[in-house]
Amino acid sequence: MLGGMAQQLPLDELSMLIARIRGLLLTEEKVVAAVHSLARAAKDSVPGTIGAGVSLLDSRGTRTSSGYTDSIVQQADAVQYELGEGPCLTAWATEQPVLVRDVHGEHRWPEWRRAVQQLPVRSVVTAPLIAGKEAIGSLKLYSAGPHTYDGSSGRLLELFAAPAATLIAHIQASEAPQKLTEGLRQSLYSRDVVNRACGVLMERQGVPHEAALRQLIKEARDRGATLQQVSEAVLSGPPAPRA
The missing domain is CATH 1.10.10.10 (Winged helix-like DNA-binding domain superfamily/Winged helix DNA-binding domain)
Structure with a gap:
């Protein structure tokens, strides 16, 4: 269970995992490649996870880029952004981790819950990607079993998301400097x-x-x-x- 892992994970091991993510992203030249690398690293680092994904969002909550490790993640995410509701959008909008212990008993996003009931997804944890003062997207993990994640899972995911968001923002800036202009900053x-x-x-x-x-x-x-x-x-x- 990830909750226990987060509490027992040695600091040096956690530092190595974060360093691995940094190394992966720094070797990528494009945002699309970077988000795919981040998703793969997150899935590999968290036991019980069947899929991971990264979504970059604009100021309206519309995806501008995404990466995922499995088709299940793609389906669960697609429904979420089509409906305009779900845990990842909430994490982006509130700038706080969001935990879904069991999708079948979740009542916060009724339309999203109904849409993913047929998918092998029972628990979700997602954290915002925050670069500076801007929420640029979200990082999310999916599990096929209920109660796989707990509060410490969100805190662990935030540790991955923080350096990743900064690096992805730099890659975005190098691809399209106008994305990070002062005008956009003020409109967020x-x-x-x-x-x-x-x-x-x-x-x-x-x-x-x-x-x-x-x-x-x-x-x-x-x-x-x-x-x-x-x-x-x-x-x-x-x-x-x-x-």
Whole structure:
């Protein structure tokens, strides 16, 4: 079980695994090759994982590049980004690891859960790829058994994701410098703004945080706007009438 592995993994061994990821990415010249290398390294390093994937996202939550180790990952991810909901999008939007102990008992993303019920996927852990102050995507692991991952799994995955995000951002910059211009940096969402907008929707509509976040992501995709722009519109709107 990965939870036990994360707690018992010697520091020098963990450092070697992270160094391996650094080495793999530094030898790649293209983003597509880099994300595939990162996915393979993550899968090989985590027992119980049947597939791993990496998705790079723009400010609307739309994939710009992806890499995966198995077709199962490709299918589970494709459904998620088509629906605009799921653990990886939530990890990207909240900039926090997301854990799914058992897909069959998951209620945060009802449409995604129904769509992947027929796949041999029972547990998921995903972490955001954060380069500087920007969330540029997510790294995710899938297991065929329930309760394969726990809270320490997310923390371990973050250790892989942190250096990988920085390196991938550098590769992106070398391929297309305009992607990291100041204008784009300013247009990317602020986690604080998104969280406050979720809070407003939760109070107005009486919905949980996940449902409010799904609504913001869907509106951003439908309008072709950024998550920050949609969130700012919610915050600047008229207050809900008092009962």
